[in-house]
Amino acid sequence: MLIGWRHIVVLLLAGVLGALLVAWSGLISVKASTGHWKITDIVLHWVMRSSVRTAAIGTTVPVFTEGMLPMAAGHFEAGCAICHGSPAGSRPDSVAKMLPPPPDLKDKIAAWSDAELFQIVQHGVRYTGMPAWPVAGREDEAWAMVAFLRRYPELDANGYRDLAGSLETEPTLEGVIETCNGCHAPERIKPRSLIPRLAGQSATYLEQALAAYADGTRPSGIMVVAIERLDGEDRRALARHFAAEPARLQGLASENAARGEALAVTGDPVRRIPACLSCHDKSEANPAFPRLSGQPASYLENQLRLFVGKNRGGGPFRHVMEKAVANLKEGDINALVAYFADRKAQ
Ligand code: HEC
Ligand code: HEC
Ligand code: HEC
Structure with missing residues (x-):
């Protein structure tokens, strides 16, 4: 007798029914207590x-x-x-x-x-x-x-x-600050760091940044985990604490800085790049505009790339910043971060 397609279909259906029957019977164990059989373990890892x-x-x-x-x-x-x-x-x-x-x-x-x-x-x-x-x-x-x-x-x-940095800390405000400083302490931040300095920013900016991490408008897996146990009041207290710390910003010198300075001071009207300093690092600036001077170059560079790629997010004024950097090219970014990293706190 020839095996026709009907036999195959019947066999397949029987197979599916059989599998359903075994699953329904409850004979497959989902107990975690007994572990996988060696063979199941090997197959699962092979699949992974x-x-x-x-x-x-x-x-x-x-x-x-x-x-x-x-x-x-x-x-x-x-x-x-x-x-x-x-x-x-x-x-x-x-x-x-x-x-x-x-x-x-x-x-x-x-x-x-x-x-x-x-x-x-x-x-x-x-x-x-x-x-x-x-x-x-x-x-x-x-x-x-x-x-x-x-x-x-x-x-x-x-x-x-x-x-x-700090491993186990108390669940008090001091303990939390110690955890923050495990990453953010000024002496731990090196020129190639991707972690920003907090000292020297306004409490407004810091609090808005923390709120933006908490509600996801500024996506960061690292920061969202770091603040997951904190509520709005804790965030405000932390923002105040770090804003009050003296900004000990050292300049981090680089050759590219002069070109960056021109862009930062006057912008480039032809390419529709505004002067960064019209918003940033002015003494009477809007407190929601962060300070850039003295931040590690790698941090600034990473954040600018995120802004240009529309992945940065942030507080209520993030859209003006997205517009400001929309036309930046790679070379501009390198020059600007060299300038700001090198610039002393004003
Ligand atoms: C809730 C527990 C849990 C957390 C939290 C967790 N993992 Fe895992 N991880 C696992 C389990 C379970 C496996 C799978 C092990 C297996 O395949 O048998 C795994 C596998 C891995 C592997 C593959 C290892 C291998 O060869 O089997 C890596 C790498 C890894 N995790 C890294 C991380 C990193 C980095 C983090 C933090 C960002 C993390 N894990 C957080 C439970 C966890
Ligand atoms: C594991 C390291 C780590 C810990 C711990 C940590 N941070 Fe951060 N923090 C980072 C990184 C990395 C960024 C930059 C994230 C990004 O790309 O937006 C950041 C960004 C920030 C910013 C935004 C600053 C800016 O210039 O935009 C604030 C505010 C902040 N952290 C506050 C805190 C506070 C408060 C704590 C303690 C509760 C804390 N961080 C704990 C690594 C950490
Ligand atoms: C119209 C005002 C405005 C202009 C012009 C502007 N920015 Fe911004 N910038 C902002 C605001 C507001 C934020 C904060 C967004 C947030 O996170 O809430 C910001 C954030 C940033 C950040 C992130 C800082 C941090 O700590 O995470 C960098 C880097 C930055 N700007 C660089 C620049 C550069 C470089 C220029 C010039 C090309 C520029 N900005 C022009 C308003 C401006």
Whole structure:
């Protein structure tokens, strides 16, 4: 007898029905207590590995810099160590009972390429507890985490603490400030840092920035996790605290600064670029306009790129800034950040 297409259809339907029957019978265990069979474990990891490998095809890997490490390390401590542990502490027992358990990442990183790690950090891993990056549109932050993960296997407890800043702090305002300073303390901010200085900004700007992180109008996975336990009153108190700190801004010299100065002072009417200094760093400026002088060049550059790409967001006046920088070219950005990073606080 020849096997006709009807036999195949019947067989397929029987297969589907059979599978439904087994699922309905309740014989498939979803108990996390007993773990996966070895074979299930192997198959699931094979599926994960293949899926990540395919998703990573064609991903362009950016250049990693030292400036990416501290903010990613601080975020690792706040958002990843609770599951994966860290060189400075192991994870809680309850987390080790998750199925699959979050692995100690020390021995895991080498098996993945940069692009594959990016896929895991940016998108998470479905059917495991591994979460996606907290906000969309901030691939630059996920890449910073990849740069940190590459360094991770070499770190001992001290090396990790040096990068991550304050680890355990009290849930008081002082304790929270200590956590903020783990990333934002002036002495921790290096020229290539992607973390801004807070001292010297107005309380208005800082409070609006924190509110914008909290409600998502300024997307940042790092900042949204850093302030997740704070309410509006806490944010106001923190804004006041940091605005009152003396701005000890040192100039960070660079050759490109002269061209930047011309743009910042007079703008370029032909290319419809306004003078930055008509809004920024004036003594009687609108307090919602942040100070730029003395911020790390890498931070300013990253924020300008986000504005130009319409990914920055911010407080109630963010739209005027989006307009102001819409026509900036790469060369303008480099010159402007060199000028402002080098400029002493006024
Ligand atoms: C709620 C717990 C949880 C949190 C929080 C978490 N992870 Fe995971 N992570 C997991 C689990 C579970 C897996 C999957 C393990 C597996 O495949 O068996 C995983 C897998 C990974 C892997 C792949 C490791 C491998 O080879 O299997 C990396 C890399 C990773 N996580 C990094 C991070 C980073 C970076 C963060 C913080 C931004 C983070 N994780 C936050 C639970 C977590
Ligand atoms: C893990 C490191 C880290 C911690 C901890 C942290 N921050 Fe931040 N903070 C950053 C980074 C990185 C940015 C830039 C984010 C972006 O791209 O918008 C930032 C931005 C900010 C800004 C915006 C400043 C500007 O010039 O626009 C404010 C305000 C701020 N943080 C306040 C705080 C406060 C208050 C705390 C403590 C509750 C805190 N941060 C904790 C890393 C951190
Ligand atoms: C019309 C006023 C205006 C002009 C002109 C202007 N800006 Fe802004 N800029 C703003 C405002 C308002 C913000 C704050 C947005 C927010 O986060 O709420 C801002 C934010 C920024 C930030 C982010 C600072 C931080 O701490 O995160 C940078 C960098 C910046 N501007 C650079 C420039 C440069 C460079 C120019 C000149 C090409 C310029 N701006 C022109 C109003 C202006």
